[in-house]
Amino acid sequence: MRRKLIFSILLLSSLIAKSQDNAIFADARSHYNNAQYADALISLNRITETDEANFDVWLLKGDCYQKEENFVEAIQAYKKAEKLNDQSALLYANWASALYNRNEIEAGEKKAKEALKIDKELPEANYFMGNLKHHEYSLMAALKYYNQAIKLKPDYRDALYMRAATYAELGNYSKALKDYEKVLEIDPNLAQAKYNIGVIQLATESYAAAAKTFEELKPENLDKPIDYYFYQAEALYFAGEKEEACLLYEKAKDLGDIESAGIYQKYCLDKEERKEPAGKTRTIRATF
Structure with missing residues (x-):
């Protein structure tokens, strides 16, 4: 009887602990979904203190850890996860992403292949393999994987974004614009997508449209404000708004942009006539 009582107490304690861990994990997941990664880690660490x-x-x-760009710690966590379950396609897909972000392309491709071997219809596995192929500049192979990821998950923002970037690099601007516009439908606040729409409009000599697109952006939301000021200036200059353009060339110059400095001196101060087309370099791709 005493033995049964002790067993019942132990079982009840175990169930209570399990229930508490589930509640803490749910809390961690909620923090993660709200981009509160440090708070999520605090909750997760509470669980691993008693259950590894x-x-x-x-x-x-x-x-x-990966969202915080701490890729070394992310990989260490994935290794511990693998010891508990080596048949998770999502684990290997996310692991591939961490390796990609550390520029360990060969190792990343190996993990992506493992993910696809387990589940070839996992959107994330196809997306990260696409990124690895894109890094190798195997653009048609990258498109193949992005297409599959989007087929499996039509509103996959990141895959649509990178497919758009790939189309742009291949010179297929109409398809790139279509994908970037879809990205903005999904995430209207993704400034980088709108920025790249402006760059494509500039590259296709739709100068007034490009100027309008850039005007709707805030440079502090972009990775490289210098590029933003340069491209906005280019759009305005070739749309006929030369005085406004010169103010932006000057701003980019003051931030250290050599190309803008040359244009500002030659065409704004010296008033020479400019005949060459707008610059078509320096497109920025966002990192997810």
């Missing part, structure tokens, strides 16, 4: 054998916890820890 939880695959989902280690996977989410790795994802949190």
Whole structure:
């Protein structure tokens, strides 16, 4: 009777602990979904203090570290997750992403292949393999994987974004614009997508449209404000708004842009006639 009582107490304690861990994990997941990665890690660390054998916890820890761009810690967490479950396609897909972000392309491709071997219809596995192929400048191969990721998950923002970038690099601007516009439907606040629409409009000599697109952006939301000022100036200059353009060339010059400095001196101060077309370099791709 005493033995049964002790067993019942132990079982009840175990169930209570498990229930508490589930609640903490749900809290961590909520923090993660709200981009509160440090808070999510605090919750996850509470679980691993008493239970290190939880695959989902280690996977989410790795994802949190990756969102914080702490790729070394992310990979360490994924290794611990693998010891608990080596048949998770999502684990290997996310691991491939971490390796890609560390520029370990060969190792990343190996993990992406493992993910696809387990589940060839996992959108994330196809997307990250596309990124790896894109890094190698195998653009048609990258398109193949992005197409598959989007087929499996039509509103996959990141895959649509990178497919647009790939189309742009191949010179297929109409398809690139269509994908960027779809990205903005999904995420209207993704400034980088709108920025690249402006760059494509500039490249296709739609100067007034490009100037309008750039005007709707805030430079502080972009990776490289210098490029933004340069391209906005180019659009305005060739749209006939030369005085406004010169103010922006000057701003880019003051931020250290050599090309803008040359244009500002030659065409704004010296008033020479400019005949060459607008610059078509320096397109920025966002990192996800």
